[in-house]
Amino acid sequence: MELKEAIQEIKKQGYKTTAKRQDMLQFFAEADGYRTAKDLINHLEPTYEGISFDTVYRNLHLFDDVGVLETTELNGEKHFRLSCSHHHHHHFICKDCGKTKEIDVCPMDEVHQSLGNYAIEGHKFEIYGLCPVCQAT
Template sequence: MNTSDAIEILKNKGYKTTGKRKDILSFFEKADGYRTAKDLIQFLEETYEGISFDTIYRNLHLYNEVGILEATELNGEKHFRMNCTSHHHHHFICKDCGKTKEIEVCPMDEVQKSLVNYEIEDHKFEIYGLCPACQSI
């Protein structure tokens, strides 16, 4: 997903696309992996002096709710990234830098064999560890 796709989603759902909202989307489009609200506020403070955490969290929650951002929890803190909508896949997530690597294998075929007569509505599969760059530090 890119900023234009995300703006279209917001418009279709009746939300305004302010300069701040576009800048938030641009931040996540350029980010390489998951980022925190703190990362975002540091980026936005350069342009919007005194921007509040309430504004940041409200928009992060909205973007996650409408499917623009994916969320995960790392080290007890929520992290976000632009939603990957091109194809079904999962992620390896570096616990230090937040970078991700796509994993094409999905464990659901095996899991479904164990859950006969259960209706599975959704799933999420993530692997956490250190990427090669963070291992060498």
């Protein structure tokens, strides 16, 4: 999902797209991988002096609920990235830098066979490790 699409989706669902919200989404549009709320606050602080964790978390959860951000948990902390909903895929996520690489393989065909009469409502498949750059350092 691109920045313009994310802003449109927020508007479509009846929420305001303030300059602060657009700046938050811009941060994720430019990020290479998952980022934390702290990363976002550090980015916003020069422009929005004194921005609170509450404001940031409230907006992050709104963006997640609306479907413009994806979340994962790394090292016990929630991480966010702009949603990439154009096609079904999964991610390798670097545990050090948070960069992601798309994986087109999905294990759900086998899972559906194993759970034939179960009603599966969704899934999340992520692989964690170190990217080549982080392995080299």
